[in-house]
Amino acid sequence: MIHYISGGQRSGKSDYAARQALEHSNNPVYLATSRIWDEDHRARIQLHRNSRDTRWENIEEEKNISRLQLENRTVVLDCVTLWLTNFFMDNxxxxxxxxxxxxxxxxxxxxxxxxxxxxxxxxxxxxxxSTDSGRKFADLQGWMNQYIARKADKATLMVSGLPLTLK
Known part of the structure; x- marks a missing residue:
């Protein structure tokens, strides 16, 4: 089962995803994909870590998520944008x-x-x-979102904290 959740910045995606995961499992996995770019980003990541209680298993993997053995688990992948940024930068x-x-x-x-x-x-x-690299990344993100959404069993768009069912 793949549930794809998208939306704008601060639309409620992470909170909604966490609630969905906890409805399916008492010990879900939070798979974080972000690199630590600077001290502000490090602090933001720490806030995210602190927001999850002991029910969560936290795994951090920047790119090679397929190496993780997560059979029969409930996994929140957060997020495609940061994961994709790693491929974009490395290439x-x-x-x-x-x-x-x-x-x-x-x-x-x-x-x-x-x-x-x-x-x-x-x-x-x-x-x-406003930059060439920003426009390229927006295209990359849009194409990857479409790719994932096609493979998803369920798709939800978050707008102002409200989940809108797409698929």
Whole structure:
């Protein structure tokens, strides 16, 4: 089961995903994909860690999520945007190379039998990026979101804290 949850920044995606996970499991996995870019980001990550209680198993993996053995678990992948950023940066802003690697890794990951809840951002719904790399990433994110949504069993769009069922 794959449940894809997308929406804008601060739309309520993470809280909704956490509630969904706890409805399915007493000990879900929180799979964080962010790199620590600076001290402000480190503090933000620590706040996220502190927000989860002892029911959660926390795993941090920047890119190679398919190496994790999560059979029969409920997993919240948070989030595609930060995970995809790692591929984009490592491929020196090459959209095609980043997309190829991310799709391959994602396809390997979802071969497991688990309840997967995926969080992603709809960055293309916001302000148009002012830089070439920003526009490239917005395209990459949009294409990856479409790829994941097609494979998902269920899709939800979060708007102002409200879940809207898409699929």
């Amino acid at each position: 020196h802003y090459n959209v095609e190379a980043a997309m190829k690697e991310a799709r391959t890794e994602f396809d390997l990951f979802i071969q497991q039998d688990f309840h997967l809840i995926i969080i992603s951002n709809e960055i293309g719904m916001g302000v148009h990026a």
